[in-house]
Amino acid sequence: MILAQNVTKYFGRFQALKDVSFEIKKGEIVGFLGRNGAGKTTLMRILTSYLPASSGKVVIGGDDVEKNSLAIRKKIGYLPETPPLYSNMTVNDYLKFAAEIKDVPARERRNRINEVLEECNIGEVRDKIIGVLSRGYKQRVGIAQAIINKPELLILDEPTSGLDPIQNLQIRKLIKNLEYERTVILSTHILSEIEQIAHRVLIIRSGRIIVDKSLDMLLKDYSDDQCAESTLEEVFVKLHSETSEENNE
């Protein structure tokens, strides 16, 4: 589904991504982990064709992101870090607009909007102005926008930030439900969440992928030398202290 080869990104002289390569298969749920500023958002923006890579190649479902960005965008649902909402529109109008520009056929729009309102559990605010909604509602409107055209690939940048535990659970369930139909990439700081939904994790540190393993393997690898089952959080902290020592040498 996704093939990234030697993706590098410079912002001026700052190198945000260094030689990133990975492959993601159809139907996988992959978690991008990393500290703030590690390059998760930049990588997601390159995958969605919002930003061009300085060098390297990304192919999604057979289309090159660089050359065929319009075809790519049809396949992708994307929730940026801050939900991209027009604060003076109502939820309903906003979703209608999203459906219009995302090629949802005119006949299906009304049904599709009702479906995503239900899936994201935001039916009760459909006629409210987005600007007055709480963070949790805004986040879910953002997710609704991302799935409105039934994308094959869903890219979610911190989808659960600002949600309460119950809503968190709902979103995880929603992502789980999508599992067999589509590929999902998500980033988050909440490691316990990744443990519950992702099949595979990519840990990014200072623009480099330092771990690319299935979750079970990763946890097993690290529990062996400690003789106890470790959590993802312990692994994450360990990896980051290891690599910073390397860098100091």
Added chain:
Amino acid sequence: MNKVFAIAKKELTAYFKSPIAYIVLILTISVFNVFFYMIIDQNREASLRDVFKVMEFMFVFLIPLLTMKIFSEEKLTGTIEFLMTSPITNTAIVLGKYLGSLIFFTLIIIMTVTYYFIIEYFGQPDRMSILTGFLGIWLEGSFFLAIGILTSSWTRNQIIAAISSYAILFLLYFSISFTNSLSGPMEAVVRYAGTWSHLGNFTVGLITVADVVYYLSGIIFCLILTRFGIENRLWR
């Protein structure tokens, strides 16, 4: 093409959901009305020539207020990321936004058509020159809108966008005053680049190819620059 209309519709509703549309509409029409009365009272002739000149002068100040947020607000709130990762071309985004502001501006022009009926009622105006005058002022406003959209695409700050378009519009509008100190081809160039002489022809009933080309090429030039300005690909 449907997506262009979807964006234009979104832009138009955005105007009417914020107070700025009503303020601009009421303010513009009130000021125009006052000037219309003063000009007719002073000139005592059934012509809108001077009214168009005043409208042009007012649009130099008003249009940047209409266009300043078109792209800068999307950049500030991050919604530009939503637009640019949707299956819609950048050209369609620019055209949709331009169309939305153009429809709003056309509304203002339509409201001033009453002046024609007033002078038609009280005198015998030259209908042809009034028709071409309206066409001229509409073309000029459309050109100003394209400039405003261009400067709005440069920044995420609405104030900077407005001030940049004021700078460009003042340069175009007041360039006629520099022609006194110039001569030869330089004078001709500055005279052609300024808006003053072009609208002048329209208000006396003259439609020349040079004037129409001036406005249309200005609009297309600004929209193309905007189209490339919002492309992230340029600074890879």
